[in-house]
Amino acid sequence: MDDVSGAGEDLDRISALPDELLHVILSFVGDAQEVTRTAVLSRRWRRMWVHASTLKFSDHRLKNWTMDPGHFASFVDWVLAHRGETAMDSLTIWMTQKSRAASPARLEISARSACWRTERSQGLRCFAA
Amino acid sequence: MAAPESGDGNNGAARMVTLISSDNTRFEVEAAAASLSQTLQLTILDGGGGGGDGIPLPNVDSATLSKVLEYCIKHAPAAANGGAPNATAVDRAELERFDNEFVNIDQSVLYSLIMAAHNLEIEGLQSLVAKKVADMIKGKSPMEIRRTLGFPDPTPEEQAEMNAHMLEYGWAYE
Numbered sequence: 001m002d003d004v005s006g007a008g009e010d011l012d013r014i015s016a017l018p019d020e021l022l023h024v025i026l027s028f029v030g031d032a033q034e035v036t037r038t039a040v041l042s043r044r045w046r047r048m049w050v051h052a053s054t055l056k057f058s059d060h061r062l063k064n065w066t067m068d069p070g071h072f073a074s075f076v077d078w079v080l081a082h083r084g085e086t087a088m089d090s091l092t093i094w095m096t097q098k099s100r101a102a103s104p105a106r107l108e109i110s111a112r113s114a115c116w117r118t119e120r121s122q123g124l125r126c127f128a129a
Numbered sequence: 130m131a132a133p134e135s136g137d138g139n140n141g142a143a144r145m146v147t148l149i150s151s152d153n154t155r156f157e158v159e160a161a162a163a164s165l166s167q168t169l170q171l172t173i174l175d176g177g178g179g180g181g182d183g184i185p186l187p188n189v190d191s192a193t194l195s196k197v198l199e200y201c202i203k204h205a206p207a208a209a210n211g212g213a214p215n216a217t218a219v220d221r222a223e224l225e226r227f228d229n230e231f232v233n234i235d236q237s238v239l240y241s242l243i244m245a246a247h248n249l250e251i252e253g254l255q256s257l258v259a260k261k262v263a264d265m266i267k268g269k270s271p272m273e274i275r276r277t278l279g280f281p282d283p284t285p286e287e288q289a290e291m292n293a294h295m296l297e298y299g300w301a302y303e
Contacts, residue, residue: 012279013240014262021247024255028263037302040271040294042280042287 015044019051026052027089032079033061050083059095146178148198154191155183158198162205167250188248193241200254203227208253232261236279270302271295 014025026049029035035052038045057079059072072095144160148169160178164170169184178184186194207224232239239258246254265277271291275283283291295302 010236010279012281013236014278015280017240017243018247021243021255021259024259025262025266028256028260029266030263031267034267036298037271038266038274039298040291041274041278043290046294 015042019048022048023051023053027054030054030056031061032057032075036079050086053087053089055079055088055090056092057094144179146173147181147183148178148194149183149185150189150191150194151187152191154194156191156194156198158202159205161209162198162201165201165204165208165251165253167252169249186249189245190241193238193245196238196242197245197249197251197254200231200257201251203231204253228257232257 014022017025022045026035026038029038029052032055035049035055038049039047057072057076062072062075076093145157146160146163146169148156148158148163150156160173163178164173169178172178172184189197204224207220232242234242239261243255243258243262245251246258266274269277
C-alpha cells in the first residue's frame, strides 16, 4: 500500500533502534489490533507493543463483534491487562451501544483510570486521565 | 535552499553557529535553526558555537547532519512563531509537502535521522520519522511488515514460533 522506496533491498535497521524509539513508533501506529500484532514479528518485538502510549480500540474492526459483542470487551480487557501499569498518554475506545451493553461493567473497570464521555449517539470515547 | 556548508557568517542580523560532525565537517547555520535541538539550544544560549569554536557532535556524521539541518532550516521560522499561529494555510501546506518528501528515503537514512533527532532532542523531526515508520507497519500482516522492514526470511524455528504467537494473539489477526 504505502510505497516504501527501496523496500526489499533495505535491511532491517528499525529493529536495532533503542526500545524507547520503538515505543514512540508503536504509539504512532495507534490502532490496538495493529499494535498488538507486532508482537509476532520477532523476539525483539515480543513485548514492545505493551509500551505503546496511545491506543485506539474500535469494535467494528474486530471481525466477530456483531456476532458476539462481548468479544470486543474481552479484547480491550486483555490488552489493558497485558499493559498493566505501563504509562499511557491517550486511550480511545470506540464502540457501539451493542458492545457497550454486552459488558459495560468489565470495560469500565478495565479503563479505571479513564474518563468516559459520550460522543455522538453511537460511540463512546475514553481518554486516560 | 540555504546551504549549511561553511561561510564566514558575518552577513548581518542572524547569529550563526558552527556544528562539527563526527567526520569533522563544519556546518554553519543560523542559531535559530540549530536551536530546534533542545540539546544545542542550551549550549547556544550559553554563547557556545560561535566564532571559530564550533560545537562537536561526535554521534552525527556529515550526511545525517546535513539532512537534520535541512529540516531545521525549513522549520525554524514556524518554530520561532511558537508553532506558527499566524502561519497561512499555504505555509502549512508547504511544510507538509516538505515533510512528506523529506522522509521519502531509504530505511538506513530513516534510522540515522531518528537516532540523531533523538540524541539532539529535535521533537518534531523525531515524530516525523516515527510516523513514517509507523506508516510502514500499519495495515499489514506480520509477514508483510517483516518484508517491508527488510527482516531476513524466518528460519523454520522462527516460523514455528511466529505461528504459536499468532495463535496466542489471535485477536490481533482477525
